[in-house]
Amino acid sequence: MKVRRYDENPLISPRDVPPFHKGFEVIGVFNAGVAIFRNETILLLRIAERPKNEDQDIVKAPFFNPKTKKIEIVCLNKNDPHYDSSDPRVIKEASCGRFIYLTSISYCRVARSRDGHHFTVDDQPLLYPSNQLEMFGIEDPRITQINEKYFINFSAVSPWGVGDSLATTVDFMSAHRQGMIFAPENKDVVIFPEKINGKYFALHRPVPRSNGSPEIWIAESDNLLYWGNHKCLIGLRKGMWDDGRIGAGAVPIKTEKGWLEFYHGASQDDRYCMGAVLLDLNHPDQVVARSEQPVLQPEMPYEKDGFFGNVVFSCGAIVEEDTVKMYYGISDTSIACAEFSLNEVLDSLTTCT
Amino acid sequence: MKVRRYDENPLISPRDVPPFHKGFEVIGVFNAGVAIFRNETILLLRIAERPKNEDQDIVKAPFFNPKTKKIEIVCLNKNDPHYDSSDPRVIKEASCGRFIYLTSISYCRVARSRDGHHFTVDDQPLLYPSNQLEMFGIEDPRITQINEKYFINFSAVSPWGVGDSLATTVDFMSAHRQGMIFAPENKDVVIFPEKINGKYFALHRPVPRSNGSPEIWIAESDNLLYWGNHKCLIGLRKGMWDDGRIGAGAVPIKTEKGWLEFYHGASQDDRYCMGAVLLDLNHPDQVVARSEQPVLQPEMPYEKDGFFGNVVFSCGAIVEEDTVKMYYGISDTSIACAEFSLNEVLDSLTTCT
Numbered sequence A, B: 001m002k003v004r005r006y007d008e009n010p011l012i013s014p015r016d017v018p019p020f021h022k023g024f025e026v027i028g029v030f031n032a033g034v035a036i037f038r039n040e041t042i043l044l045l046r047i048a049e050r051p052k053n054e055d056q057d058i059v060k061a062p063f064f065n066p067k068t069k070k071i072e073i074v075c076l077n078k079n080d081p082h083y084d085s086s087d088p089r090v091i092k093e094a095s096c097g098r099f100i101y102l103t104s105i106s107y108c109r110v111a112r113s114r115d116g117h118h119f120t121v122d123d124q125p126l127l128y129p130s131n132q133l134e135m136f137g138i139e140d141p142r143i144t145q146i147n148e149k150y151f152i153n154f155s156a157v158s159p160w161g162v163g164d165s166l167a168t169t170v171d172f173m174s175a176h177r178q179g180m181i182f183a184p185e186n187k188d189v190v191i192f193p194e195k196i197n198g199k200y201f202a203l204h205r206p207v208p209r210s211n212g213s214p215e216i217w218i219a220e221s222d223n224l225l226y227w228g229n230h231k232c233l234i235g236l237r238k239g240m241w242d243d244g245r246i247g248a249g250a251v252p253i254k255t256e257k258g259w260l261e262f263y264h265g266a267s268q269d270d271r272y273c274m275g276a277v278l279l280d281l282n283h284p285d286q287v288v289a290r291s292e293q294p295v296l297q298p299e300m301p302y303e304k305d306g307f308f309g310n311v312v313f314s315c316g317a318i319v320e321e322d323t324v325k326m327y328y329g330i331s332d333t334s335i336a337c338a339e340f341s342l343n344e345v346l347d348s349l350t351t352c353t
Helices: A342-348 B342-348
Strands: A024-037 A040-051 A058-065 A070-077 A090-093 A099-102 A105-113 A120-127 A137-146 A149-158 A161-169 A176-182 A186-191 A200-206 A216-221 A228-234 A245-248 A253-255 A258-266 A272-279 A287-290 A312-320 A323-330 A334-341 B024-037 B040-051 B058-065 B070-077 B090-093 B099-102 B105-113 B137-146 B149-158 B161-169 B176-182 B186-191 B200-206 B216-221 B228-234 B245-248 B253-255 B258-266 B272-279 B287-290 B312-320 B323-330 B334-341
Touching (some): A024 A105, A024 A149, A024 A323, A040 A058, A040 A120, A058 A099, A105 A149, A137 A312, A149 A186, A176 A186, A186 A245, A200 A228, A200 A245, A228 A287, A253 A342, A258 A312, A258 A342, A272 A312, A272 A342, A323 A342, A334 A342, B024 B149, B024 B323, B040 B137, B058 B105, B105 B149, B137 B186, B137 B312, B176 B186, B176 B200, B186 B245, B200 B228, B200 B245, B216 B245, B228 B287, B253 B342, B258 B312, B258 B342, B272 B312, B272 B342, B323 B342, B334 B342
Parallel strands (some): A024 A137, A105 A137, B024 B137, B024 B334, B105 B137
Antiparallel strands (some): A040 A105, A058 A070, A090 A099, A105 A120, A137 A149, A149 A161, A161 A176, A176 B228, A186 A200, A200 A216, A216 A228, A228 B176, A245 A258, A258 A272, A272 A287, B024 B040, B040 B105, B090 B099, B186 B200, B200 B216, B216 B228, B245 B258, B258 B272, B312 B323
C-alpha cells in the first residue's frame, strides 16, 4: 500500500506554538481532532505544556486547581524512592505502578488551514481544564460532525482516573461542556457521524484493573450524552503489531463496504502504529475485516524520535473521493499528515470469519 | 446505635441449597438483591458453585462457554509459578496480579419468604450466564422496583473484565436481558427507584487501572439503559474503616432528610463493613452527610469466619416505618439479616461541609 507523507512534515511542532502559560514551555503539539469548517481544515490540537525547570533533581508536576481556576505546580524530588519517573510523561507511585501526577498539562487549541498543509494556530484555547475531572488536563480530542454541530470528545484526566468527556461547538470559537460520557478508565472514544438503525454508536476503550486488556468496545446511545449496551468489539492479537493495547483513532468513515475505522495498536514495547478495521454498515457491532499489517507505522526520523518515540497516533482523517488524508501525532511531539487510497486500504483488509 | 441481628442467622447457608450443576458443590449463598413482591420478601441470591476436587495440587476453574451454552472446567496446576492462587476466589497471573480465572461460578436464584426470616429457595436460576460477557458468572444483584417492573443489575464477569449489566422481570419467574450498562471495570451499581428532576440516577464504582481508586460515582439516564454525566461522589478516607475500597450497597432509600445509601467500605486489609451516606433529595450528586463509624461490622463468628472472612456486604434492605431490615452477605458464604432504626442511622451521620 502506497503512503504519501507530506513534504512539510511535521506540519506543526512545539517551536511553532507559543506557550499559553507564563514560565511554561510547549513540549507537544499532537493528537489532533480533525474537521472541515467553512472550507477550512480544522485541527483541534492537543497542546502539552510543562513548567520550565533548571533543577535536574526536581520534577515539576502542573495541575489545574478547580477552586482557584488556576494552574498550580507541585515539585517532587526525583530521587525519592516513593516515585518512579522512568516514563517521561508521568510520575508513578513506585509501590503500585499507578501514576499520581503528569509532567505536563494538556489542553486544546484550534489550527486552521486553507490547503491542509499550512496551519495558523489560535492564541486562545478552545478547550481548557474547567473542573475536578480535568485537573490533569484534556487530551486527544476527536471531532464528529452531525448536521451543523460538532461533537468534541476528549480524555479528561484527573486524580480520579482518565475518562472521556464531551463538548459541542458550532463555530470553533467557543465550546460547551456536556459532561463525562465514559467513566474511568476509558479513552480513545470515537462517535459515529450518523444514527444507524435509530441509534448513535461509539467505539471506546475501557482499561479494567482486575482483569482484561485495553481493547476496543462499542456502545449505543439515543442522545450522545448517555451510553449503554457495551460490547467488546475487537481484541489484541498475540505476536502481532497490536498485541499490547489498541484504541479507536479516527472517526469512523462510511464506505460502501462498511464503516472503516482507523485504530491505533501498540506492541508490548510501546511502538504505536495505525491499522484499520471494517464494521458492518447496518450492524457496527459486527466485524467484517481487519488489517494484518499496519496502514501506517513509525518509519521517518521525525516519527521515531521525540518526547515519547516510535509513535504514530491519529485522532482524525479527511476523505476526498478515494484519498484519505490522515493527520497523526508523532512521538507525543508534533503533528503530521499522510495520504493513501481508501480503496487500497479496503482491499488490503483480511475478512474475519 | 442498636443493631438487632436475627436469631436465625445465617438465614441461608450453602448446606441449604442443592447445587444446580452435577459434580459441583455450593460454596456460597450470599450478596442478595432484595425486593417485596406479592407480599413476599424476595432475596435474589448469588449462588457460587465450584467443581468438586479431590486433588490438592490441582485447582479447577469453571466457566460458561457461550458457544456450547455449557459450563466447562479448566484444570490448573497449583504449583505452576505462572499462577498465584493465594486469594481463594481467583487464580491470578503471577506476573501482573490480574486474575485469569475464578475458582467458582456464580448465578442467581430466588428465595421467597412470608416472614422475612424463613426462606424457600427456587430450584431453577432466575439469572444464569448467557453470553460472552458473563463467561465467569453473574454476581451481586441489586433490585430496583419502578412501578410494576423490577430492574435487576448485576456484575457480569468475563475474561474481558467485570462490568455491570441489567435485566428486568415482572414476576421473578423469568427475566429479560437489557445489555451491559456500565463497561469494565465497574460493579456495585444501584439504581435510584424514581426519577429526580426528570432524570434517573445510579451510583456506580469504576476501578481504573492507570490511576485513581475504587470509589463511588454517580451517573444519570433517561431510560435506565444508557448512562452518562459521570461524576465522582465520595472517596476513600485515609486511616478510617473505608480507606481501601468503597461501593454502593442497598438501593437508595428516600427519607425526608435525603437519599440514604448504605454502602460497603473495606479497609486495606479487606475487612468489609457497611456505612451510610446521605445525598440531597433533589440533587443526589451532592453529599449531605456520612457515617464516621460503620453501621454494621463483622462481629459474630459467622461474620468473621467463612470462605472469605471478615465481610458484611449488603445488596439490599427493606424499610418498614422506622425499621431498616438489612440483608447482607457474610464472608462470601451465607446470608444474614439485621434490623436497626432508620432515624438512629440518620441522626448518627456527620454533616459534610
